[in-house]
Amino acid sequence: xxxxxxxxxxxxxxxxxxxxxxxxxxxxxxxxxxxxxxxxxxxxxxxxxxxxxxxxxxxxxxxxxxxxxxxx
Numbered sequence: 001x002x003x004x005x006x007x008x009x010x011x012x013x014x015x016x017x018x019x020x021x022x023x024x025x026x027x028x029x030x031x032x033x034x035x036x037x038x039x040x041x042x043x044x045x046x047x048x049x050x051x052x053x054x055x056x057x058x059x060x061x062x063x064x065x066x067x068x069x070x071x072x
Contacts, residue, residue, distance in 0.1 A: 008040060008067040015062045021047060024062040038069035 015028025025044065033039045046063040 007070045009070055010065045010067045011036075012045070013064050013066055015064060016059055018059050021060050021062055024060045025064065028062065028064050029066065032064075032066045032068075036066070036068040037071070040067050040069055042066045 011032075013028045013032055015024040015026070015031075017023035017027050025042070029039075029042055032042075042064045044062060045065055047060070048063075049060045050058045052058040
């Protein structure tokens with residue numbers, strides 16, 4: 001595969017988790033993997049979260065670009 005010509009498409013997804021940044025990234029990648037063929041890589045575009053009334057972080061939101069290989 002590597003060394004051969006190929007073409008990818010990037011799409012934006014947002015992962016959300018109460019478990020932290022890595023969990024939010026994994027949630028987004030897991031869902032993308034289930035819905036896109038030949039998922040190849042991701043890049044983090046942004047990180048944000050929600051703060052509850054008590055001042056504690058209630059969830060993490062991570063904006064990702066994921067890339068998948070286009071079919072021949």
